[in-house]
Amino acid sequence: MAQALIDLVRGKFPDAVLSSASEKGDESIAVRREALVDVCRFLKDEAEMKLMSDLCPVDMLTFGQEMTGGGSLASQEATPYALERKPQVEPRYRLLYNLYSVTKKQRLRLVIELRSDDAKVPSVTSVWRTADWWERYAYDLMGIEFTGHPDLRRILLYPEFVGHPLRKDYPVQKRQPLVPEHDFPDLIRGPGPGPGGAGLPMSQTHVGRQNVDPTTYD
Amino acid sequence: MTESRVDSRQSTVDSQDPFAREAELPHSLVTINLGPSHPAMHGVVRLTVTLDGETIARAVPEIGFLHRGFEKSSENSTWHQVLPYTDRLNYVSPILNNVGYIMAVEKLCGVKDPPRSQYLRVVAGEISRICDHLTCIAAFGLELGAFTVFLYGVEARELLWDRISELTGARVTTSWTRIGGLASDAPPGWAEKVNECMPRVLELTDEIDALLTRNRIFIDRTRGIGVIGGDEALDWGFTGPCLRASGVNYDVRKAHPYLVYDKMDFEVPLGQRGDTHDRYWVRIQEIRQSARIIEQGLAALPPGPVIIDDWRYALPPKKEVYSSIEGVMAHFKHFMEGVKVPRGEAYGYTEGANGELGFHVISNGQGKPYRVHVRAPGFPILSALPRLIEGHMVADLIPIFDSINMIGGEVEQ
């Protein structure tokens, strides 16, 4: 159904569309980053895709599982060991734009792939006003920069936060407290070394602003 | 942080009119802070509002005070352990969140749940939708000073929560759906109890309607306030009742019917002006339409299992777990490693109570999701809040903010 739409886009922008796919009922096209704004404007005006539903940033670092240590009980986070020894996965980031046309009842997904050292994308706020906050969300949690965005700053986290938590190399429990917190003995994880209880008070397993460099690991 | 501004209109003042002279006194803009902890019980938003007298010159919303790391937590839990996290996204209509997430995962797995489960999902989802609209309207009334509306709305919601707790085991946070079906079937006699309590719920809705819709004070406070046109609303990413109040007919249940919505006969109420009154009115009408769907769904409820028999995705029955080796192995793998959802990505979209609730799920074949992203319907609507309130007076801020029904849990994940 949206195949006609994909052909239309391919016809208008032959060198911008890198590939197209249709899986599980969703159609998607991979677009070259430089042509993103033009393709979006074309889709909004010609294909009446007036609703930008969603912008989903994905970090592909541990998709292939070499970086998690393998095993079925492993989490999807990269272990520090692997990060030191294995090379980065490229392209690392995927941006998924979900577009919808209310009049034609068609959906389309745009896929942009970015390298980890070059995570910059032109902003589409000039095409859809709603992209404003979605791009701020992608910047906040994943660290992708949107050139041309009117006000690119953190939206869900606070300005003192260092790092981008949704990336696979950010440990899930690494807190950066704003207000001094009391120590309590760790009843759940218990004492002792290991991935659970470290035998340290909880305040030392967290990273405060005033002590350890937050980009190192606990 | 006040900005001084000398009024430059003094030269054109008519010196004969004393009131005109008074109005031209120099004044400055005042910035006030509607802090993250405020009585409008919708979640936590900080609104930094710059006022020119009583008129709002500029408003800057700041969110993040309820960011609980849903997406990061879901990458560290199995596919079924994500379900309680989804409950707490839109916590006034948790079953719709459960259904939305599980349907996205089922899209990836390529499984379809049995007919009884589909009907029950629709019926329970509509009950949850009624709860959401009732909560929105109750809070709306409360903040405009109509405490009675709050009491009626919460009483109606209690009646429905009794039914939900009989069905799922919990009043608010249900975690009821599973991949391939449901966790539990409706207890015997449940359908009759729902049919008994729905007239009372509709009666309470009619009372609220009679109290508010044609009330002079309510109309004065909400008519023509926060107007947004259909095209502009789409550009801002509106979906759901707020979009339908602006006249755009987009309801996922009608546009892309899922589960058994294509078999249900219901209408989609549309507003005309796109103002606060229309957003409230659309919700009242949707309660009535949802009641129709519930009645039809319960009448057509087929007998049968509520979960598929495929042990790769669904738990085996306890009898099998205790008596066969395959059963106990499937049970063990299900809980220790999680369901192994096939590799791929899918965007599952359903009609949540606030609009198009989408779950973008990506799997790399493991028992834990690789990425779960929720397209919260309230997120883009909240981003348009400055556009809605600028130019209005301070007293109009609260009705507009209530009418967009921002739920903190889903906007801030």
Add this chain to the structure above:
Amino acid sequence: MKIEGNTPESAGAENVLPALLTRRDQAIGFFEKAVSGALGWARKNSIFQYPFVTACCGMEYMSVMAGRYDLARFGAEFPRFTPRQADLLMIVGTINVKQSPVLRTVYEQMCEPKWVMAFGVCASSGGFYDNYATVQGADRIIPVDVYVPGCPPRPEQVLDGLRILQEKIQSQRHDASTLEVAEDVKKRGLFTKLFGG
């Protein structure tokens, strides 16, 4: 089990008779107990709450305030949405790191006597959100008097928590020797006449 004051040490104090008890001490002790009892009774039956509502527990909070599980019958009806006029801070819902300075500011703005109820398991211990964004319990930031666990707790559980808090308020002792009195009142001599040095 009677809850004796705030500190573990005072739990045994009441049961130990001093070696020498003068009539004056007896009279003062009786007076203190009467005043404490009266103050406790008045305070526990007229709690002005500040509902610091953040998340899903707010739904059960609405239920507790409404007609079916009525909080007004315990005297705790009026939410005072300014901390200056409130004495019970109900932390309803998850506290995350961005919200923690706000919570601390609100707590510090309240006047004594004040109590804190952690409503829900997220406010008690962080709930099941053990990640970069949430504070693992509001008691990491401010002292909490009553913990009401549940996700969200049923309204009956909240009312039970309120009852426990009321017992605690009733049994708080006001010891005259720890009273901090302004210097000019001391100079007037009435205080020293009544309560000794």
